[in-house]
Amino acid sequence: MNAHGLIKVRVFSDDRATREAIFSTLSDELGAAPIQHIGKLLVLWRPMPPKEKVEREGRGAGPKVVKILKFSKSGNHEPRSRRSRSWATCASRPAANSSARPSAAPASRSLRKQN
Numbered sequence: 001m002n003a004h005g006l007i008k009v010r011v012f013s014d015d016r017a018t019r020e021a022i023f024s025t026l027s028d029e030l031g032a033a034p035i036q037h038i039g040k041l042l043v044l045w046r047p048m049p050p051k052e053k054v055e056r057e058g059r060g061a062g063p064k065v066v067k068i069l070k071f072s073k074s075g076n077h078e079p080r081s082r083r084s085r086s087w088a089t090c091a092s093r094p095a096a097n098s099s100a101r102p103s104a105a106p107a108s109r110s111l112r113k114q115n
Contacts, residue, residue, distance in 0.1 A: 007032060007044040 009026060011019045023042045027034040032046035063085035071079045 005045055005048045006035075007046070009042040009044070011040050011042060013040070 007030070009022075011022055013019055013022070019040065019042070020037065023034055023037055026032070026042065027044055030044065030046060032044040034042075035045050036043040066084050068082045068084050069079045070082070
């Protein structure tokens with residue numbers, strides 16, 4: 001009964017006075033507010049109790065599975081897809097643009113001699 005704030009109860013009684021008595025009894029016993037009484041359906045509301053949050057020590061973010069698409073150069077073929085794990089959000093790994101990684105930039109082609 002603690003999973004939801006709204007509680008719906010269907011009463012199989014044809015007597016309206018009996019349903020109203022059940023409605024008031026349920027609201028008193030459950031500590032809920034009576035919301036609606038439509039036919040044989042009774043609707044009650046009570047606030048949900050706060051959930052306990054379990055904290056795990058020593059656990060950081062894990063890898064995310066990322067789908068990588070590689071499109072064909074001509075555009076006539078379907079793209080190839082591959083799933084890869086990304087550690088970019090994990091605290092134990094350096095970020096992709098971190099200064100700890102050496103830069104492997106290719107030499108510029110504009111430095112060639114022109115004849």
